[in-house]
Amino acid sequence: MLNRRSRRTAPTVLGGLLLMSLTATACAGTDTTDNGAAAKLTDDDIPAFTFALPSQPPGYDKATSTQPVVTGSFMSLVTEPLERVAPNGSYTPALAEKVVQPDPRTIVYKLRSGVKFSDGEPLTAEDVAWSLTHTATPPAQTSASVRGFSSAKVTGNLEVTVKLSAAVPTARAGLAGATLVQEKKFAAAHASKLGTSAAIPVGTGPYEVTSANASGVTLTRRDGYWGSRPKVKKLNLKVITDDNSAQLAMRSGDVDMRVLTNVKSAPQWRAVPGTHVYSAASDTVNFLAMDVTKAPFDDVHVRRAVAYATDIPGLVKAAWGGEATPLKGFLPAKNLAGVADGNEAAQKFLDSLPSHAIDLKKAKAELAKSGHADGFSTTIAYIDTVPATKVLALSLQQNLKTLGIDVTVKSVTLNAWSAKFYEHKLTGISLAFGFTTSGTDPASLLGSAVGKENIGPQKVNIANFTTPEVEKALPVVNTAGTDATRWDATQTLLTQIADQVPYVPLAAQDFLMAVGKGFASSTGKVTVDDYFDGRWALNLRATQAE
Amino acid sequence: MVAAFVLRRLGAGILLLLTLSFLVFCLLALSPGTPLQALLGTRPASPELVDSLNARYHLNDPFLVQYGRWLAGVCALDFGQSISVQSDAPVGQILSERMALTLQLGGYALVLILLVGIPLGMLAGIRRGRRTDRAISAGATVAISAPAFVLAIVLLYVFGVALKWFPVYGTGTGFAERVSHLTLPAVALATVLSGILVRQTRAAMLTAMSQDYITFARLRGLSPGRVLVRYALRNAALPVVTSLGLILVAALTSTLFIEQVFSLPGIGTLLLAAVTNNDVPVVQGAVLVLGASVILTNLAVDLLGLALDPRTRFAVKDGA
Numbered sequence: 001m002l003n004r005r006s007r008r009t010a011p012t013v014l015g016g017l018l019l020m021s022l023t024a025t026a027c028a029g030t031d032t033t034d035n036g037a038a039a040k041l042t043d044d045d046i047p048a049f050t051f052a053l054p055s056q057p058p059g060y061d062k063a064t065s066t067q068p069v070v071t072g073s074f075m076s077l078v079t080e081p082l083e084r085v086a087p088n089g090s091y092t093p094a095l096a097e098k099v100v101q102p103d104p105r106t107i108v109y110k111l112r113s114g115v116k117f118s119d120g121e122p123l124t125a126e127d128v129a130w131s132l133t134h135t136a137t138p139p140a141q142t143s144a145s146v147r148g149f150s151s152a153k154v155t156g157n158l159e160v161t162v163k164l165s166a167a168v169p170t171a172r173a174g175l176a177g178a179t180l181v182q183e184k185k186f187a188a189a190h191a192s193k194l195g196t197s198a199a200i201p202v203g204t205g206p207y208e209v210t211s212a213n214a215s216g217v218t219l220t221r222r223d224g225y226w227g228s229r230p231k232v233k234k235l236n237l238k239v240i241t242d243d244n245s246a247q248l249a250m251r252s253g254d255v256d257m258r259v260l261t262n263v264k265s266a267p268q269w270r271a272v273p274g275t276h277v278y279s280a281a282s283d284t285v286n287f288l289a290m291d292v293t294k295a296p297f298d299d300v301h302v303r304r305a306v307a308y309a310t311d312i313p314g315l316v317k318a319a320w321g322g323e324a325t326p327l328k329g330f331l332p333a334k335n336l337a338g339v340a341d342g343n344e345a346a347q348k349f350l351d352s353l354p355s356h357a358i359d360l361k362k363a364k365a366e367l368a369k370s371g372h373a374d375g376f377s378t379t380i381a382y383i384d385t386v387p388a389t390k391v392l393a394l395s396l397q398q399n400l401k402t403l404g405i406d407v408t409v410k411s412v413t414l415n416a417w418s419a420k421f422y423e424h425k426l427t428g429i430s431l432a433f434g435f436t437t438s439g440t441d442p443a444s445l446l447g448s449a450v451g452k453e454n455i456g457p458q459k460v461n462i463a464n465f466t467t468p469e470v471e472k473a474l475p476v477v478n479t480a481g482t483d484a485t486r487w488d489a490t491q492t493l494l495t496q497i498a499d500q501v502p503y504v505p506l507a508a509q510d511f512l513m514a515v516g517k518g519f520a521s522s523t524g525k526v527t528v529d530d531y532f533d534g535r536w537a538l539n540l541r542a543t544q545a546e
Numbered sequence: 547m548v549a550a551f552v553l554r555r556l557g558a559g560i561l562l563l564l565t566l567s568f569l570v571f572c573l574l575a576l577s578p579g580t581p582l583q584a585l586l587g588t589r590p591a592s593p594e595l596v597d598s599l600n601a602r603y604h605l606n607d608p609f610l611v612q613y614g615r616w617l618a619g620v621c622a623l624d625f626g627q628s629i630s631v632q633s634d635a636p637v638g639q640i641l642s643e644r645m646a647l648t649l650q651l652g653g654y655a656l657v658l659i660l661l662v663g664i665p666l667g668m669l670a671g672i673r674r675g676r677r678t679d680r681a682i683s684a685g686a687t688v689a690i691s692a693p694a695f696v697l698a699i700v701l702l703y704v705f706g707v708a709l710k711w712f713p714v715y716g717t718g719t720g721f722a723e724r725v726s727h728l729t730l731p732a733v734a735l736a737t738v739l740s741g742i743l744v745r746q747t748r749a750a751m752l753t754a755m756s757q758d759y760i761t762f763a764r765l766r767g768l769s770p771g772r773v774l775v776r777y778a779l780r781n782a783a784l785p786v787v788t789s790l791g792l793i794l795v796a797a798l799t800s801t802l803f804i805e806q807v808f809s810l811p812g813i814g815t816l817l818l819a820a821v822t823n824n825d826v827p828v829v830q831g832a833v834l835v836l837g838a839s840v841i842l843t844n845l846a847v848d849l850l851g852l853a854l855d856p857r858t859r860f861a862v863k864d865g866a
Contacts, residue, residue: 055819056811059633066585066630066823138598144591196635214643214811215717240715240809244699249714249809252707385822415579415824422583422591458591 039276039520039543046232046542049519052240052249052258056214061195062180063140069532072180074237076534077219077230078118079180079203082109082128084533085173089338089440095123095181095204104167104480107175111158115226117183118208125154130184132162132175142178147171167480173439177532206230206538215239230538250275250516257519259531260512262387264321274517278526281325282511283335283437285445286392288504289430293464296378297429301370303501306429307356308363309399316507319391323512327505329353330497331437331446338440339487349491353498360402367403375404379428381412389433392506396429422458430462434509442490447478449503450493463502470496518543548852552845559841563834567620570833571613574826581605584630584823603629616830625834626827631819637831640816645835647717648812651735651804652797654728658736659743659793664786666740667747668779674752682744689741694800698734698807705730715809731808735800739793746789750782757781784855791847795840 051074058066062079065071082096091099098110115123129152135142136149143149148168155161164171182201190199197212206229207219219235238255240246243262249255251272260266260277270277290297290306297303312326325332328350336346367373380396382389390411397407407429420426437445448454451474454461469492476489497503511528513536515521521530522539530536582596582605600606604615619626625637632640670682706714718727754760755778763773802814813832820828852858 056632058630064633066587066633138592138595139602141585141595144595193634195633197632198635214640214647214816238716238809239811241815242807242809245702245715245807245809248699248702248707252710252714254714254716413579413822415583415822416577418587419579419583422586458593458596 041520041522041541042544044231044542046519046540048234048236049232049537049540050236050238050254050256052246052255053216053237054239054241054243054246054259054261056239057217057237059195060197060200060209060212061182062178063135063142064195065141068141068178073531073534073536074217074219074235075201075203076180076205076532077207077235077537078205078209079131079182079201080205081176081533082179082181083176084535085176085439085529087334087440087527087529089173091172091176095128099172101172104169105164107162107164107172108155109160109162110156111160112226113158115204116224117202117204118222119183119186119202121183121185121202123181123204124184125156125158125160127184128152128160128181129154130187131181132160132179134182134187135179136175146174146178149175168443168478169480169486170439170441170443173441174444177439205534207235230540231542232537232540235537247272250514253517256516257536258514260514263323263509263512264319264387266321266323266512269512269514272514272516276515276520278513278515278521279323280511280525280527281332281334282508282528283332284509284511284528285327285331285435285437286324286388286431286433286506286509287327287330287435288396288506289426289432289463290502290504291427291430291462291464292500292502294427296370296372296376299370299372300500301366302372302376303504304356305363305366305370305403305405306396306400307501307504308359308366309396309403309405310356310504310506311358311395311399312506314358315392315395318395319388320507320509323510324507325510326507328355329494330449330503330505331442331494332508334440335437335445336440336442336487336490339442339483339490341483341487350494353494356501356504358399360399363399363403367405375406377406377408379408379410380431381410381417381426381428382431383414383417383433384411385414386433388509389431392431392433421462424455424457424459424462426462432462432503442486442493443478446490446493447474450474450497465497465500465502467496467500518545548849552849555841555845555848559838559845562841563837566837567617567830567834568613570830571609571616571826574821574824574829575609577824579824581629581824581826584825585633612826616827620834625831628820628828629825630823631816631825631828637827640828641813641831641835644811644813644816647810648798648801648805648814650724651728651731651801651810651812652794654725654732655735655739655797656794658732659740660790662736663740663743664747667744667786668751668774668782670744670748671751671755671782672774674755679748683748686741686744686748689737690745692738694734694738694803695807697737698731698804701730701734702807717810728810731804731810734808735797735804738800739797742793742796743786743789747782747786750785751778754778754782780854784851784858787847787850787854791843794843798836798839 057071059071060075062068062072062075081094083094083099084092086092095112095115096109097112100108109128111125111128117123132152134140136146137143148164148166148171150163150165152160152162182203186202187194193199200209200212206221206225208222209217210220211218216236216238221230221233240249243265246255246258247268250258260269266277269275290303292298316322316324316326333343333346333350337343340346380393382393393409397409400407435445448460450461450470451466452471455464473489473492477486477493513526520541520543522541526536581603582599585599604612616626628635628637628640666682670679673679702714705711712730713727716727718724760773760777763777801812802818805812805814817832820832
C-alpha cells in the first residue's frame with residue numbers, strides 16, 4: 001500500500017512513466033522494417049500523400065517568396081521549370097525542349113509545343129520571356145542568384161533568347177534552378193497580389209493548387225498535362241512546426257514525408273516503423289571565417305592555429321550525428337567536377353591540398369609563431385535555431401581554451417546573424433553555416449567568397465580575403481571560358497584558401513528526407529535537387545504490401 | 547452609470563492599445579535583425595535587390611514616419627500587408643483566419659476549465675483537510691507545475707499515436723472534426739490552467755463556508771444543495787470570476803506552446819513567426835488583437851463582478 005507521501009507523488013510518477021515509454025518507443029529501432037530502396041514498387045495510383053512542412057509557405061510565387069526553396073519544392077509541380085539540373089551538372093528538358101548557347105552571353109530556349117496552362121490557355125514564348133524577366137530582375141528574391149542577366153526576348157514562335165551582360169558560367173544553371181514558368185496574363189491581372197493565396201500563379205505542371213490556407217496546401221493532379229502523369233492524385237502539404245509532433249504524426253500514419261531540419265534526429269525517424277530516411281550528400285557547406293584584416297586574425301599563424309584546433313571528425317559526429325561529409329577544401333568535389341574533368345580529378349586535387357587536421361600540438365606551435373603567443377580573447381556566435389552551430393561553437397571554445405585563447409560563445413537569432421553578415425559586420429570567429437552552392441561549377445560560391453570585388457555590404461567575402469594570386473585567378477573563375485583554364489584558376493583559389501586559412505572548411509551537411517510506410521522513391525534516392533525542383537513527388541511510388 | 551463606466555474603460559483601453567503599439571514598434575526597431583534581412587535570408591543579394599525591397603516596403607523611411615503610416619492605416623481599418631511571413635497578404639485577413647482558431651481553442655478550453663475547475667475546487671473547499679481535498683490540491687499543483695509542451699507531447703503520444711482516439715495534428719473541417727482536432731490541445735491547455743481555478747475556488751469556498759450566514763442557513767434546515775449553490779457559491783463567485791479573467795489572459799500566452807506542438811495555425815504561432823522574421827505589420831496587428839482581447843476580457847470580468855456583487859455597483863456610482 002502506498003503511504004501518504006507516495007500517494008501525493010503518484011501523478012508525477014505517472015507522468016514520468018508516460019515520458020519514459022515515449023522515449024523508449026522513440027529509441028526502439030531494432031524491430032522496424034525499412035521500406036526504402038529494397039521495397040517492391042508498384043505502378044498503382046496513390047490517392048493521397050501527406051508532406052509535413054515545417055512552416056507555412058510564405059508565398060506561392062518562387063521568384064518573390066522569402067523562402068524560394070520551400071515554395072519551389074511544391075510550386076515546381078504547378079509552375080514548371082524550363083529545364084532541370086542533375087547533381088552531376090547534366091540538364092533534363094522540361095518546358096524547354098532544347099537549350100543552346102551560341103556564345104557565352106546568349107542562351108536560346110526552344111520551347112515544347114502543344115503545352116497548355118491549367119486554365120486551358122496555350123503556353124507561349126511571351127509567357128516564358130515574362131517569367132524569366134520576373135525571376136531575374138529585382139524585386140524578385142531570386143534575382144541575385146541569376147548573375148549577369150540582361151534581357152529575355154521572344155525571338156521566334158516558340159523561342160526565347162536570354163542576353164547576358166557578362167559571360168557568367170553559372171547563368172544557365174542559375175536560370176534553370178530559379179525560373180518557374182507562369183501565365184503572363186494571370187500575373188498581369190493580379191500584379192499586386194501575385195504569389196499570395198488570393199492569386200496563386202497559373203502553370204503548366206501536373207498539379208494545380210486546389211486549396212491554400214494557414215493549415216497547409218493541397219495540390220490536385222490535373223488532366224491534360226503534357227508529360228507523364230505522376231502517381232499521387234492528391235498531395236497534401238500540412239504545416240507541422242514541431243519536429244516531435246511531426247514524428248508522432250508519421251508514427252500514427254497521418255504524415256508520409258518530412259525533410260529533416262535537424263539531421264541529428266535521423267535515428268529517431270529511422271525508428272518509426274516502415275519509415276525510410278533517404279540520405280544524400282548536399283551542396284550545403286559550413287565553414288569558419290576569420291577577418292584577415294583585423295587583429296588577431298590578420299596573422300596567418302593564428303588562423304592556422306584555429307584550424308588545427310578544429311576537430312572536424314568529432315564535429316561531424318557531435319553536431320550532425322554523422323550525417324555530414326567532412327570537407328577537404330572550401331568546396332565539395334562535386335561542385336568542382338564541371339571544370340575539373342570529373343569528380344575523381346576534383347577529389348584528387350582536394351586531397352592534395354595542405355591539411356589542417358586536428359592536432360593541438362601543431363596548433364600550439366602555430367600560435368607560438370604568431371604575435372599572440374600568449375593567447376587572446378575572441379567571440380563566436382551560434383544561431384539559436386540551428387542546433388549544430390551551438391555544438392560547433394562550444395567544441396571550438398573548449399579546444400581553443402587549451403591554447404590560451406578565451407572564446408566567448410554568444411547565442412543570436414538567424415535574422416540578427418544574417419543582418420550582420422550582409423552588413424559585413426561579423427566579428428571574431430564567424431560560423432558560416434548552410435551555404436548552398438549549386439551545380440558542378442565552382443563560380444557560384446568560390447567565385448563570391450574571395451577577392452576585392454566580393455568585399456562590402458551584401459557580399460559574401462566576410463573574411464575580407466584577397467591576395468595578388470586571388471585577384472588574378474578570380475575573374476577567370478567567374479567568366480565563362482575553357483574548362484582547363486578555369487580549373488587552373490579554381491585550383492589557385494582553393495590553394496590560397498587552404499594555405500592562408502581565411503576560412504576553415506568544416507563539412508557538407510547531408511540532405512535527409514523521411515518517407516513513411518507504403519511509399520518509396522522510384523530512383524531509390526531523394527537528392528536535394530530532387531527536393532528543390534519537385535522531382536521528389538514525380539518519383540513517388542506505392543510499395544507492395546507485405 | 548454603468549454605460550459611463552464602460553465608455554470610460556473603453557477610452558482608457560484605446561489609449562492603452564496606442565501606447566502598446568508604439569512600445570512594440572520601438573522594441574522591434576531596437577531588436578537585432580531587420581525586416582530586410584528576413585526578406586533576404588542568407589541568400590545572395592545584389593544592391594539593386596536591396597534598394598528595390600527597401601522602396602517596396604518603405605524600410606528606409608524614418609522611424610516615426612513608418613509608425614505614422616502604420617497608424618494612419620489602422621485608423622482606416624487597414625492593418626497593412628505582411629512583409630515576410632505571408633509576403634504581400636493583407637494582415638487583417640491573416641489575423642482573422644488565425645484568431646478564429648485561437649478563440650475556438652480558448653473557448654473549448656474555458657468550458658473544460660469551468661466544468662472541471664469549479665466543481666473540484668468546491669469539493670476541495672467543502673472537504674477541507676480530508677483525503678479528497680488533499681488529492682485535488684495535489685492534482686492542481688501538478689497541473690500548474692507541468693510544462694504545457696511536455697503535457698502536450700504526452701497527450702499526443704498516448705491519445706493520438708498509441709490509442710488513436712484523436713488526430714495528431716491539424717484543424718479538420720466541419721464542426722465535429724474541428725471539435726475532435728481541438729480536444730487534445732484544449733485538454734492540455736485546460737489541465738495547466740484549471741489548476742489555478744481549482745486553488746482559487748477552493749480558497750473562496752473555504753472563506754464562504756466559514757461565514758455566519760452559512761451556519762445560520764444550515765441551522766434553518768435548508769438543503770445542503772441550496773446552501774452550497776445559493777449561499778456559498780454565489781458569495782465565492784467574485785474572486786473566482788476575477789481569477790477566470792486572469793486565466794483567460796494566461797491562456798493567450800499558453801496557446802503559443804500548445805499551438806506549436808499541435809501544429810495549429812492560430813495567433814500564437816503567427817506571432818512567433820512574425821517576431822522571428824521581424825514582420826512588423828503582422829506583429830503590430832497581432833499585438834493589437836491580443837491587447838484588445840485582454841482589455842475586453844478584463845472589462846467583461848468587471849461587468850460580471852458588478853452583476854454578481856451589488857457592493858461593487860456602489861463603488862462604480864461613487865466614481866471608482
